[in-house]
Amino acid sequence: MISFERVTKTYGDGRTAVDGLSFSVQKGEFFVLIGPSGCGKTTVLKMINRLIENSGGQIRIGGRPIGEYKLSELRWNIGYVLQQIALFPHMTIAENIAIVPELKRAPREETAKTVDRLLHMVGLDPNVYRDKRPSELSGGQQQRVGVVRALAADPDILLMDEPFSALDPVTREKLQNDLLELQRSIHKTIVFVTHDMREALKLGDRICVMNEGKIVQLGRPADILNHPANDFVREFLGGELQAAQPRVPALTAGDLAEPITPDNRLASEGAVTIGAETETGELLWHFAAQERLLVRRGDAVVGVLERDKTLKRIAREFEEGGVAK
Ligand code: ADP
Ligand code: MG
Numbered sequence: 001m002i003s004f005e006r007v008t009k010t011y012g013d014g015r016t017a018v019d020g021l022s023f024s025v026q027k028g029e030f031f032v033l034i035g036p037s038g039c040g041k042t043t044v045l046k047m048i049n050r051l052i053e054n055s056g057g058q059i060r061i062g063g064r065p066i067g068e069y070k071l072s073e074l075r076w077n078i079g080y081v082l083q084q085i086a087l088f089p090h091m092t093i094a095e096n097i098a099i100v101p102e103l104k105r106a107p108r109e110e111t112a113k114t115v116d117r118l119l120h121m122v123g124l125d126p127n128v129y130r131d132k133r134p135s136e137l138s139g140g141q142q143q144r145v146g147v148v149r150a151l152a153a154d155p156d157i158l159l160m161d162e163p164f165s166a167l168d169p170v171t172r173e174k175l176q177n178d179l180l181e182l183q184r185s186i187h188k189t190i191v192f193v194t195h196d197m198r199e200a201l202k203l204g205d206r207i208c209v210m211n212e213g214k215i216v217q218l219g220r221p222a223d224i225l226n227h228p229a230n231d232f233v234r235e236f237l238g239g240e241l242q243a244a245q246p247r248v249p250a251l252t253a254g255d256l257a258e259p260i261t262p263d264n265r266l267a268s269e270g271a272v273t274i275g276a277e278t279e280t281g282e283l284l285w286h287f288a289a290q291e292r293l294l295v296r297r298g299d300a301v302v303g304v305l306e307r308d309k310t311l312k313r314i315a316r317e318f319e320e321g322g323v324a325k
Contacts, residue, residue, distance in 0.1 A: 001027040001189045002048060002157065007057035009043050009213075017043045019213035020057070027156075028187045032204035034194055034236070040213040041193040045159050048191065049078045061157070076104055079150030079188075083162040085143060087134035093119070093145055094130040100153040111152070118148040121185075122178055140171035147179065151186070160192045164199070176202055197237055201225065209233050251317065253278040256310050257295040257303025264304045268292045276302060280314055287311065 003024035009017045018040045025031040033041045046052040047059060050066055059066045066074065087096045094115045101111040116126035122144040134142055143163060150158055164172045176199060183190065194200050200207045201221045209217045209224065209232075217229035228234040254276030258264065272290050274283075276297040286293055287307045295303040 001025055001029070001062060002191070003058075003060045004044075005058045005060075007044075007047065007054050007059055009040070009047060009052065010055045017213055018047070018054075021213070021215060022057075023208055023215060023218055025189060025191060027189055030183060030190045030192065030203055030205045032192045032194060032200040032207045033210060034197060034200045034207055035210035035216075036236075037195060039210045041195075041210060042161055044210075045161050045191060045193055048157070048159060049074045049080060076100055076153055077155045077157070079153070079155040079158040081146050081150045081158070081160040081163045083166050085146030085149070085163075087142060087145060087149075089134055092131050092133060093124075093137070094126075096134065096145060097149045097152045099149070104153055106153075114152060114154075115148075118151055119145075121182055122148055124148075138171075140167055140175060143167060143171075143175060144178070147175075147182075151188075156189060158188045158190045160190065162193055162195070165194065165196065172199075179203065209236065251280050251314070252276060253283055253293070253295045253305060254297060254302070256283070256313060257305055258309070259303055260301060264306075268294050268304050271304075273301065283310070283314075 001024075004021050007021045008019055011017055021040075021044065033044060035041055043052055047054045048061075048066070050071060061069070061074075087093075088099075094112070097115045097118065098111050101114065106114075115130060119126040119129055124141060124144055129137070129141070129145075134145070137145065143166075146163065147160075150160075164175050167175065180203060192203060194203075201224070204221055206218065206220055207224050208215055209229075211232055217224060217233050219227075224233065225237065228237055253274055257276070271292045271294050272286065273294040273296045274286060276295050278286075278295075283293075283305070287310070291307050293305040294301050295305060
């Protein structure tokens with residue numbers, strides 16, 4: 001979908017910000033660019049929609065060099081979300097979102113429907129928010145509107161430059177979850193810039209680690225975590241390396257089961273039976289399909305697992321740090 005072939009960017013002062021970068025982003029992929037401040041992430045992003053012209057190499061979208069597209073085509077078909085999104089203060093939320101569709105002369109009614117649908121998708125009730133002014137919204141809500149605005153013209157590509165980094169950790173986490181959820185239904189090609197490894201690991205299908213205008217490592221989150229290319233990546237992973245060690249509670253079905261009573265025995269009629277030694281990870285798979293499980297030790301049924309109760313119990317264990325295995 002997007003390809004970089006030995007792309008460089010040298011700014012007027014002669015400094016090379018991006019140095020012979022080659023990579024491609026697949027259609028529908030969530031691609032994360034990560035690296036320390038000044039390593040060239042924003043420059044890469046802005047070269048994709050030609051807010052910045054590359055000095056060398058070739059950038060293609062859908063196989064076609066970006067120089068062959070009209071600028072308006074690129075700007076309208078590529079959504080762009082910034083860290084501090086600038087909503088127009090005198091316009092309503094709906095008007096802010098409708099800017100690009102209106103430029104594209106989309107029918108008004110259709111745009112109004114799109115605006116409502118998208119607001120709803122990011123958890124903002126359109127009846128409450130469409131006519132409000134930006135100043136009436138919290139930072140997190142404004143950032144949601146920024147995402148919606150970038151999606152309003154239904155672009156194929158979404159560029160996001162540290163979109164959540166100005167938000168408090170709780171709001172940030174919420175927006176990350178929303179974005180993942182949203183991406184499951186819209187399947188855009190997303191290039192997402194961050195300097196937060198935890199965010200990268202959580203969101204990315206693949207992560208491209210950059211330093212000083214070059215790629216240090218490109219791979220899936222698990223590749224990066226399990227096989228950091230060098231000390232730079234290892235250092236950048238920092239605490240995440242330790243935090244990411246699987247810390248599933250070392251509990252078995254037998255530990256979690258409730259004793260059989262006449263009531264729950266009746267309710268569990270016909271339920272799937274699993275061994276008492278079944279571990280937490282496998283239990284979760286069973287619960288994806290089953291509400292209740294019977295626990296067997298040897299030939300005897302020794303207990304019952306109810307999904308809600310058991311998941312809560314497991315969640316509590318996680319919160320308490322679990323037991324490293
Ligand atoms: P990042 O987004 O990773 O922090 P940038 O792409 O913004 O990095 O910047 C990469 C390098 O290019 C930095 O050294 C920065 O100072 C330099 N740079 C960025 N924009 C310009 C510009 N307009 N003129 C000159 N140098 C720039
Ligand atoms: Mg930047």
